[in-house]
Amino acid sequence: MKKAFWDSLRAQLNEDPPVYDHAIKLLGEIKESLLSFLLPGHTRLRNQINEVLDLELIKQEAVNGALHIPKLADFIIGMMGTLCAPIRDDDIKIIRGITDVVELFREIFAVLDLMKLDMVNFAISSIRPHLMKQSVDYERKSFQEFFDKQHGSLEITTEWLQEAASELLSSDAETSVYGGAAAGAKDISALCPASVLNHAYVKLLKWDHANRLFPEPVLMDQSRFEEMQRELNQLTITAAVLLVIYNMTGAALSGLSGFLDRLKRVIKVLLTDMHMLSFHLSEAMVSMSEQICVEVNNCLSQHGFSLLSTEKETVLKGQIQAISSPDNSVHKLIDARIQTFLKTILASSNPKSVAIPGGLGPVRNELEEVTVKFLHLVNYNKLVFSPYYDTILTKVLKKNGSQLPGLSEEEQLSST
Structure with missing residues (x-):
């Protein structure tokens, strides 16, 4: 199923003229992922993402044959490098060296998934002591009820x-x-x-x-x-x-x-x-x-x-x-x-x-x-x-x- 998904994208991009419907949907998903990494104070980065990954403008460029996916990919990779944890720097370097558009999309989504996992782990580690304290208190209270019985x-x-x-x-x-x-x-x-x-x-x-x-x-x-x-x-x-x-x-x-x-x-x-x-x-x-x-x-x-x-x-x-x-x-x-x-x-x-x-x-x-x-x-x-x-x-x-x-x-x- 994964292979069929990416083969479909390749088939659309290889048409003459290329069909960008599938690619534009993926760009929209990438945009949402990048926005999800931002904190409330990241106003400048949010404006940049909304401006460069403006889906309406991208659709118009596709219709007029002016869409340049590698240029958008460079912006996306640069933004990922800004937002990712240091442990993902090597992954970002690997992506920069990919020239095939389909492989590029595939690797971008793979690294975005890793970045989401990093973000979740960071959030969990931040609240772990509070969760642990509540868990301990709850279990001890429940056991005390059993103990009383x-x-x-x-x-x-x-x-x-x-x-x-x-x-x-x-x-x-x-x-x-x-x-x-x-x-x-x-x-x-x-x-x-x-x-x-x-x-x-x-x-x-x-x-x-x-x-x-x-x-x-x-x-x-x-x-x-x-x-x-x-x-x-x-x-x-x-x-x-x-x-x-x-x-x-x-x-x-x-x-x-x-x-x-x-x-x-x-x-x-x-x-x-x-x-x-x-x-x-x-x-x-x-x-x-x-x-x-x-x-x-x-x-x-x-x-x-x-x-x-x-x-x-x-x-x-x-x-x-x-x-x-x-x-x-x-x-x-x-x-x-x-x-x-x-x-x-x-x-x-x-x-x-x-x-x-x-x-x-x-x-x-x-x-x-x-x-x-x-x-x-x-x-x-x-x-x-x-x-x-x-x-x-x-x-x-x-x-x-x-x-x-x-x-x-x-x-x-x-x-x-």
């Missing part, structure tokens, strides 16, 4: 936070969560409330949705947490398989980004239906191990290396298939590193500075995408429901008058 009891949330505190308390590796207490301390009041809450959020990514109710403050976001959980489960398997492959093949295949991308595509295809009840991971891992060995041998052959021996191939297949078990050591290692990474991100004042743990480098981009979504969702949830979490954690940690450390509401609004 529950007679001030959030049993599932309390159980969720209590579990998080107990898990941190029993973990020798989580010594950093103790607020000044020595490693191995057994006083629950010594736990840092912020660490408990962050650990609780990460627990939501391992939730048994089929058999457990979701905590009340995150109930509206349950589908989003489920989606992220599926993505992380797939990334865990992917990273574990890649770790096994590169440990087995050594330096022969390291640094071949094209091969890494191909392996990830193969793994992703075989894990596509991982979230379905009919999916059997163990069966998929058998197929994956067979395909991976074929890919590895093909790559080794292409780069002049010796193929995997029968013994190594058998070992590689066995290690890949074993990853299907959550108790597999490689599976557990990757899973633990992802969870630690997410908790570190939540606790960091500068998430971008947090380094990707070893073994997760091959899935860095995919992990960062999920992390950004997780961080936005958690930060907003904290912003809305922190008063309720604070009250529950105060009771859970048996620490009267404790408050969750963190940013002020205004700062949280800004960061969110």
Whole structure:
């Protein structure tokens, strides 16, 4: 349809004499787009656009054979260069070099669409803090009505936070969560409330949705947490398989980004239906191990290396298939590193500075995408429901008058 649209314009312009009906309509649309970018104080620019792109005058010039589209295009491109954001300067330069009239119109409309998107994004960024404040107030008010109906009891949330505190308390590796207490301390009041809450959020990514109710403050976001959980489960398997492959093949295949991308595509295809009840991971891992060995041998052959021996191939297949078990050591290692990474991100004042743990480098981009979504969702949830979490954690940690450390509401609004 797009091709037919522009072919129609070309056909009219190629007639003898040229027919400008289609072109004049496009000039009218361009004029309206340019006018839409102007602020009330842009009187001089508005007058220039109305004067040069006077459609009645243009129609008369077309009838008399005096219409010169390239001259109008120069004015339009110049006006676009004046009104566009700096990021569009390169696009404007490209348009200036186009001589074909139809292609010129096509590119002008493409850049105008980008300029409209820039304008919308700027408007949204300007009013975002106000929208966020209203959204937070509305959600908190709505939840308070629900809270009142529950007679001030959030049993599932309390159980969720209590579990998080107990898990941190029993973990020798989580010594950093103790607020000044020595490693191995057994006083629950010594736990840092912020660490408990962050650990609780990460627990939501391992939730048994089929058999457990979701905590009340995150109930509206349950589908989003489920989606992220599926993505992380797939990334865990992917990273574990890649770790096994590169440990087995050594330096022969390291640094071949094209091969890494191909392996990830193969793994992703075989894990596509991982979230379905009919999916059997163990069966998929058998197929994956067979395909991976074929890919590895093909790559080794292409780069002049010796193929995997029968013994190594058998070992590689066995290690890949074993990853299907959550108790597999490689599976557990990757899973633990992802969870630690997410908790570190939540606790960091500068998430971008947090380094990707070893073994997760091959899935860095995919992990960062999920992390950004997780961080936005958690930060907003904290912003809305922190008063309720604070009250529950105060009771859970048996620490009267404790408050969750963190940013002020205004700062949280800004960061969110």
